[in-house]
Amino acid sequence: MTSPGVFVIFFAAILLAVFAWSRQDETLRLGLTRAIEQFVRMLPRMICALIGAGFMVKLIPTEFIGNYLGAEAGFTGVLIGAVSGLVVPAGGMIAFSIAAALANEGASFPALISFITCWALFTAHRLFIFELPMLGASFARLRMLSVLVLPFLAGTIALLATELLSYVTVE
Amino acid sequence: MEESQQQSAGSREWWAGLLRESFGPTFWLFAGFALAMAWICYSLLGPEAFESAVDRDKTLLANTLPRLAAAQVVAGMIWVMLPRDRFSRLLGANSGHRGLAIATVAGIITPGGPASAYPFLAIIAAAGADRGVLVAYISSWALLAAQRIIIWDVPFMGIEFSALRFLICLPMPLLAGLIARRLPMSLTLISDASAGAVRR
Numbered sequence: 001m002t003s004p005g006v007f008v009i010f011f012a013a014i015l016l017a018v019f020a021w022s023r024q025d026e027t028l029r030l031g032l033t034r035a036i037e038q039f040v041r042m043l044p045r046m047i048c049a050l051i052g053a054g055f056m057v058k059l060i061p062t063e064f065i066g067n068y069l070g071a072e073a074g075f076t077g078v079l080i081g082a083v084s085g086l087v088v089p090a091g092g093m094i095a096f097s098i099a100a101a102l103a104n105e106g107a108s109f110p111a112l113i114s115f116i117t118c119w120a121l122f123t124a125h126r127l128f129i130f131e132l133p134m135l136g137a138s139f140a141r142l143r144m145l146s147v148l149v150l151p152f153l154a155g156t157i158a159l160l161a162t163e164l165l166s167y168v169t170v171e
Numbered sequence: 172m173e174e175s176q177q178q179s180a181g182s183r184e185w186w187a188g189l190l191r192e193s194f195g196p197t198f199w200l201f202a203g204f205a206l207a208m209a210w211i212c213y214s215l216l217g218p219e220a221f222e223s224a225v226d227r228d229k230t231l232l233a234n235t236l237p238r239l240a241a242a243q244v245v246a247g248m249i250w251v252m253l254p255r256d257r258f259s260r261l262l263g264a265n266s267g268h269r270g271l272a273i274a275t276v277a278g279i280i281t282p283g284g285p286a287s288a289y290p291f292l293a294i295i296a297a298a299g300a301d302r303g304v305l306v307a308y309i310s311s312w313a314l315l316a317a318q319r320i321i322i323w324d325v326p327f328m329g330i331e332f333s334a335l336r337f338l339i340c341l342p343m344p345l346l347a348g349l350i351a352r353r354l355p356m357s358l359t360l361i362s363d364a365s366a367g368a369v370r371r
Contacts, residue, residue, distance in 0.1 A: 010238075031251040034246075109332070161335065
């Protein structure tokens with residue numbers, strides 16, 4: 001689970017704190033106060049959400065999704081991909097290992113694109129763990145309506161791209 | 172808001188107010204969600220799966236909370252040091268397409284996963300970024316974040332797939348931002364509840 005990005009964020013925290021301290025004014029104290037306020041404010045909700053998400057991952061029927069998505073191509077594949085992306089409430093490791101398994105089972109490129117796009121934009125664990133406690137339901141609603149068409153759009157572009165590419169290769 | 176922080180930060184009243192907020196009404200919704208999931212998991216899958224889920228929960232908590240604390244320190248420092256007038260020119264309601272483009276680039280280069288992306292989102296929301304910029308930033312991070320592509324996308328799917336996916340998704344955050352600016356919905360942010368909800 002440890003990745004370079006994690007070190008970057010810890011390093012950035014230390015760097016910024018040292019810089020704020022070097023200003024010799026209220027910066028460090030105000031910044032830390034703000035950090036503590038934000039952290040404490042959402043901590044209890046976040047702990048509950050993380051615990052809930054851990055159980056939720058156990059409940060997803062990944063094999064079932066794989067069997068289903070492998071069989072369909074064309075725009076139906078795009079639709080099924082999008083719906084499958086909705087029901088993967090887990091981080092990148094699980095989502096991409098499912099995507100890789102789907103690719104092995106013969107899922108089409110457009111279906112995989114709409115699967116990943118939909119997962120990235122709508123995954124439930126991020127909504128519960130981060131978006132609702134930190135931004136609120138009003139923002140979540142606005143955001144989800146704004147991105148609603150994107151998985152289908154991305155899938156369709158991928159569909160057109162594959163058509164185009166296969167045409168070029170045949171030529 | 173900073174005035175009141177200066178006066179009371181660290182005091183007994185400050186902690187009491189903070190804890191009242193953190194255990195507010197929505198906390199019980201989240202607690203209910205966790206309990207419901209635990210119960211469904213136990214009754215559908217049995218004690219063995221339940222125990223492995225508990226292990227997963229421990230790892231999740233141990234991994235996420237320290238990152239989140241670090242990200243909040245970064246976000247807090249940025250919050251204090253951010254030049255507000257220049258910021259709102261760049262990312263406020265009148266920032267136009269340029270604001271959406273900046274948000275997209277910021278989303279791509281944000282390191283550290285959701286535990287840092289969402290605190291940044293809350294910071295730019297509280298600092299006055301407009302709704303299009305907020306939606307574009309988090310969509311860009313979700314679809315195009317360089318860190319996720321390097322760590323998961325390329326190893327699992329191969330470089331060709333990842334590059335094509337990146338190209339296809341590149342215009343999406345901009346589009347989402349434009350849609351968000353046109354949706355006739357009210358937006359109430361809880362990011363600084365203490366200063367009263369921000370309507371935008």
